[in-house]
Amino acid sequence: GRVGPGLRRAVQGRARPGRLLRRVHDRAGAGVFGHLSDSFLGRKGSLQVVCFLNALFGLLTALAPSYRVYVVLRLLTGFSTGSIGLCAFVLATEPIGPSRRGTAGMSSFYFFSGGIAALAGVAAMFQSSWRLLYVVTSLPSLVFVLAVMPFISESPRWYLVRRRTDDAMHVLRDIAATNRRRIPDDVALKLDDEGDDVNSGKMVEDSSPSSSSGSILDVFRSRTTRARLVLSVLINLLCSVVYYGLSLNVVNLKTNLYVSVAVNSIAEMPAYLLTALLLDHFGRKPLGIVTMLLSGVFCIAGSLIAGVGAMRVVRMVCGVVGIFGMAATYNLLFIYTAELFPTVVRNAALGCTSQASQMGAILAPMVVVLGERVPFAVFGVSGIIGGLLVFYLPETMNKPLYDTMAGLEEGEKTPLK
Numbered sequence: 540g541r542v543g544p545g546l547r548r549a550v551q552g553r554a555r556p557g558r559l560l561r562r563v564h565d566r567a568g569a570g571v572f573g574h575l576s577d578s579f580l581g582r583k584g585s586l587q588v589v590c591f592l593n594a595l596f597g598l599l600t601a602l603a604p605s606y607r608v609y610v611v612l613r614l615l616t617g618f619s620t621g622s623i624g625l626c627a628f629v630l631a632t633e634p635i636g637p638s639r640r641g642t643a644g645m646s647s648f649y650f651f652s653g654g655i656a657a658l659a660g661v662a663a664m665f666q667s668s669w670r671l672l673y674v675v676t677s678l679p680s681l682v683f684v685l686a687v688m689p690f691i692s693e694s695p696r697w698y699l700v701r702r703r704t705d706d707a708m709h710v711l712r713d714i715a716a717t718n719r720r721r722i723p724d725d726v727a728l729k730l731d732d733e734g735d736d737v738n739s740g741k742m743v744e745d746s747s748p749s750s751s752s753g754s755i756l757d758v759f760r761s762r763t764t765r766a767r768l769v770l771s772v773l774i775n776l777l778c779s780v781v782y783y784g785l786s787l788n789v790v791n792l793k794t795n796l797y798v799s800v801a802v803n804s805i806a807e808m809p810a811y812l813l814t815a816l817l818l819d820h821f822g823r824k825p826l827g828i829v830t831m832l833l834s835g836v837f838c839i840a841g842s843l844i845a846g847v848g849a850m851r852v853v854r855m856v857c858g859v860v861g862i863f864g865m866a867a868t869y870n871l872l873f874i875y876t877a878e879l880f881p882t883v884v885r886n887a888a889l890g891c892t893s894q895a896s897q898m899g900a901i902l903a904p905m906v907v908v909l910g911e912r913v914p915f916a917v918f919g920v921s922g923i924i925g926g927l928l929v930f931y932l933p934e935t936m937n938k939p940l941y942d943t944m945a946g947l948e949e950g951e952k953t954p955l956k
Contacts, residue, residue, distance in 0.1 A: 582630040583693040590680040592619035597677025601670040625889050628873055633694040634714060637937045641818035644874040648811050655804035663797040696882045700942050704728050755887045761944055763951060767879045768888055770928055772895040775872055777925035779899025781834060781918045782865045785858055787907045810867040822936040823875040827868060827929040834864030835922025842915035878935035882942045
């Protein structure tokens with residue numbers, strides 16, 4: 540339809556302030572729905588709500604009559620969209636055991652890159668109508684809620700920390716049946732901070748509210764989780780600055796926009812595959828250190844190379860290796876962060892680190908405009924500092940996912956056999 544110049548600039552991607560505000564609201568939604576996912580809504584309930592809101596606000600955007608209405612609807616879309624990946628990732632990985640959790644978590648990111656590649660193709664098909672493009676890209680969320688979500692179970696860990704042990708056991712029995720296995724009838728579930736009554740042999744449950752619910756404030760009250768959260772926020776921020784900054788440098792080459800986006804998203808997949816293969820052999824911590832330092836060193840090298848003649852190709856190779864290393868780190872941090880925090884505050888903590896990631900995404904364009912060589916230097920220093928900070932995080936490979944704050948504290952004091 541006929542639109543004003545302000546609205547046309549916005550939908551063509553030139554309205555930078557609007558895009559910046561959407562990044563902020565995107566992460567604000569991650570924080571809000573991360574807390575709701577840990578509390579009464581649950582993982583599945585939160586995912587249903589954010590998918591529905593994402594579809595609703597996206598469809599309404601297609602009807603926006605003015606630039607101001609368009610901006611408001613984009614902010615609301617960002618508010619809901621920010622938690623979709625967060626809730627889906629936690630819901631998909633919480634039922635997985637330690638030996639397969641890393642591989643399963645990394646495998647989920649293929650769909651993220653595949654979705655971006657598909658989006659580039661869809662956007663190329665609907666260049667003539669941005670309104671129709673919003674309709675087409677919003678409908679999958681609605682289809683997912685109606686056609687897929689009814690067949691997805693709630694996280695058994697969330698049921699357990701909410702004291703709904705019968706529901707948790709029902710989900711586990713369904714999973715076992717799907718795998719052609721059977722859980723014995725005398726098997727029971729208990730939280731990791733519950734004890735056993737030695738005399739009666741019956742499980743003794745702690746009915747205190749703190750063991751079945753939590754918030755980001757609980758994370759800060761514990762010295763263990765407080766230090767982990769601060770380090771995770773800083774590492775995610777630095778990783779995001781490098782990841783999005785290098786991605787912007789590649790996208791801003793004088794090539795076809797749609798082809799560039801598709802190629803970039805597909806080029807990240809080898810990093811996911813390599814990380815998935817190495818994750819359960821070398822651990823989260825060593826792999827996080829190596830990939831961040833790899834990216835940082837090559838970015839520093841790129842800052843020392845003049846972009847003239849054949850050296851321009853060498854600098855481009857340094858940038859590609861930098862993207863490869865940071866793409867591996869970016870998604871590894873999702874798995875690593877999820878394993879660092881107990882079930883009662885896992886989504887809230889991931890919401891905080893996701894907010895830090897998008898703050899890095901906001902800062903990245905400001906670094907890119909500093910010139911040809913300075914951005915590489917900033918990205919290199921960020922990668923090296925981030926890699927050094929990972930040294931202070933504990934390894935989580937083959938460790939259990941703790942359910943409560945007390946269980947985490949006690950588990951960290953007891954060495955695993």
